[in-house]
Amino acid sequence: MKFKELAIKNPGDLYFGTAPNxxxxxxxxxxxxxxIYPELNFTxxxxxxxxxxxxxxxxxxxxxxxxxxxxxxxxxSDGIVLELETLIEMTQIxxxxxxxxxxxxEICEENFIKHGLKSEIRLTxxxxxxxxxxxxQRTTKLIEPMMELFERGALAGxxxxxxxxxxxxxxxxxxxMMCDIKQFIFSQAVLGVRDMEMLWGKIVAIAKKTATIPGGxxxxxxxxxxxxxxxxxxxPKVFAAVxxxxxxxRTLVAVEQGAKGPDKDCGxxxxxxxxxxxxxxxxxxxxxxxAHLSPLGNVAAACADLWSNESVQNVKLLAGMAPTVYxxxxxxxxxLMNEAIKGGKQDILQLQKLFVNSDTFYxxxxxxxxxxxxxxxxxxxVKGENYIDATKRGCLKGLELIENAIMEGTLLRDExxxxxxxxxxxxxxxxxxxxxxxxxxxxxxxxxxKVILSEYGL
Amino acid sequence: xxxxLEKIELCxxxxxxxxxAVYPPNMRGQDGADELTKQALEEGISPDDVLNxxxxxxxxxxxxxxxxxxxxxxxxxxxxxxxSSAMKHIQPFFKSGQVxxxxxxxxxxxxxxxxxxxxxxxxxxxxxxxxxxxxxxxxVKSEQYIEALKENPGGAVGLSALLTTTMVNMEQIxxxxxxxxxNAKVLIGGAPVNTDFCQRIGADYYSPDPQGAVAxxxxxxx
Numbered sequence: 001m002k003f004k005e006l007a008i009k010n011p012g013d014l015y016f017g018t019a020p021n022x023x024x025x026x027x028x029x030x031x032x033x034x035x036i037y038p039e040l041n042f043t044x045x046x047x048x049x050x051x052x053x054x055x056x057x058x059x060x061x062x063x064x065x066x067x068x069x070x071x072x073x074x075x076x077s078d079g080i081v082l083e084l085e086t087l088i089e090m091t092q093i094x095x096x097x098x099x100x101x102x103x104x105x106e107i108c109e110e111n112f113i114k115h116g117l118k119s120e121i122r123l124t125x126x127x128x129x130x131x132x133x134x135x136x137q138r139t140t141k142l143i144e145p146m147m148e149l150f151e152r153g154a155l156a157g158x159x160x161x162x163x164x165x166x167x168x169x170x171x172x173x174x175x176x177m178m179c180d181i182k183q184f185i186f187s188q189a190v191l192g193v194r195d196m197e198m199l200w201g202k203i204v205a206i207a208k209k210t211a212t213i214p215g216g217x218x219x220x221x222x223x224x225x226x227x228x229x230x231x232x233x234x235x236p237k238v239f240a241a242v243x244x245x246x247x248x249x250r251t252l253v254a255v256e257q258g259a260k261g262p263d264k265d266c267g268x269x270x271x272x273x274x275x276x277x278x279x280x281x282x283x284x285x286x287x288x289x290x291a292h293l294s295p296l297g298n299v300a301a302a303c304a305d306l307w308s309n310e311s312v313q314n315v316k317l318l319a320g321m322a323p324t325v326y327x328x329x330x331x332x333x334x335x336l337m338n339e340a341i342k343g344g345k346q347d348i349l350q351l352q353k354l355f356v357n358s359d360t361f362y363x364x365x366x367x368x369x370x371x372x373x374x375x376x377x378x379x380x381x382v383k384g385e386n387y388i389d390a391t392k393r394g395c396l397k398g399l400e401l402i403e404n405a406i407m408e409g410t411l412l413r414d415e416x417x418x419x420x421x422x423x424x425x426x427x428x429x430x431x432x433x434x435x436x437x438x439x440x441x442x443x444x445x446x447x448x449x450k451v452i453l454s455e456y457g458l
Numbered sequence: 459x460x461x462x463l464e465k466i467e468l469c470x471x472x473x474x475x476x477x478x479a480v481y482p483p484n485m486r487g488q489d490g491a492d493e494l495t496k497q498a499l500e501e502g503i504s505p506d507d508v509l510n511x512x513x514x515x516x517x518x519x520x521x522x523x524x525x526x527x528x529x530x531x532x533x534x535x536x537x538x539x540x541x542s543s544a545m546k547h548i549q550p551f552f553k554s555g556q557v558x559x560x561x562x563x564x565x566x567x568x569x570x571x572x573x574x575x576x577x578x579x580x581x582x583x584x585x586x587x588x589x590x591x592x593x594x595x596x597x598v599k600s601e602q603y604i605e606a607l608k609e610n611p612g613g614a615v616g617l618s619a620l621l622t623t624t625m626v627n628m629e630q631i632x633x634x635x636x637x638x639x640x641n642a643k644v645l646i647g648g649a650p651v652n653t654d655f656c657q658r659i660g661a662d663y664y665s666p667d668p669q670g671a672v673a674x675x676x677x678x679x680x
Contacts, residue, residue: 046650048626087623088570130572133595173575179532225575232667234531234579313622416528
């Protein structure tokens, strides 16, 4: 653990639009520099991606970006980030992803020159390694096209590099379904951490080589999977809240390796990263309901530096094409927050209070994302002697805060979940801090055919 | 009802797998579905009675509680595991024809798609309700589904997809399966699909959740 103290020590200093270590982009966005920008995400409608339809795929992206940026100019935008999170085919055949980045960049540049519109592309290749079961995280040939897309895509205009990496997922999926917190923490604090060290070392090297910005990772496949399962009432909300805290340390490793931010939108662990490292973060809340439901619609905005819609299909709505419509929603959300920023800290904290208080009573997942909870939990995380200890400390602090809030009546009690709080506390406390001991404890409890430990350097 | 059958039903309902299992805490140290099923068969209770008077009613109660949001998935999966531990003793009687299985369910995430947590959940719940489940994994092509159907004639097939761009693959797989076996029942699920899409591509059933898939399959087994 490189970070031993917090970059933001006081909840009153953890708010939207400003980060201790802002990121300046080539076309002039200063993310975390006293302004919050929309980050628009989009995907294709129902269609196949193959050689026959390739020109139709490119046409879709051209239409999406043209539509959104035209509207951004119309709404006097301060700036916008566009994320290209590639679909499998676009990473398998890197040229496909690169062609799309080129088209997007061409439109961004045109609007910059013609209208002064500041925009930037976040390039997020999908993690192909999941294709192999069990995955060969380090030795697979599937890393090659991913890295090729990072490098050539960066040169084509993808100035912010990110990924939604999947190290540890072969264990975490079952752990989530069985609500086995010990296995889940193993997937994050042992496997996840080790994989992030390897992967982000490579990504940061590419960013240096291409003079681009290593953004950050997201534990989407872990924490958000837990959140979606909890939304469907499949697993307890308190388990999902603790799982979220357990993802912090693995995502933090990207920053340890040199990621500068903005951290990726679907990483709701972002507020903890911002508090610990000072990097700017992207967040998504109510305006991402087009992609998934959540109990975090307002509180997610509390300390965001980019505000995202997660993903929307390019389909026609009454007002226009969905990405343009969602851009408008993001624009008005951020315009309101920027107006608060113009009014000074008192206005910022007033708006933030409304974001926070309107959500935190109803769900422990929202509760742990209030700036107050984030700072208290982050303080415990940085006390950790190693990644496992840090994760345990963060999770136990989160549970303590949740329990206290339920007792004080500031967090809604769900009696069905009471038993889970006790079980989680005792299970987490029983995890050994030493990695070898933890591996020894977990191995007999998992399906070992699903994981190749040597692929994590174990 | 026989006291032993009642105990087995309770083990299934509360997910008590065997004597060594620590879950549920209030049944710690007691025999579980594994030992009690073995004992019941040794005492001469018919496998059909164990299945139909203890195991299936136990799982039905679990399914009911889950549908009413009274328990979570892990609790239901513990029950499914308890069911599996009992079923291993019943299995030989399927082969001899003394007990009839509900059927075979072949499931996979369609080609080009790697998302599988929803698919895994459906597979576990269907297995827990007494079906033989063949999980083909992720990125599954038409030929693999058809091969599994050849090996398991009369099986039902489940297709899962999470991406808008793999819905097209799902459609082709349904066409291929139906060309191979017109009567094969095909269920679909996943975030981008719905009943309209199901009807359009010629699949037989869409379920937004695992419980719906279980209910549909069980209706076929009646």
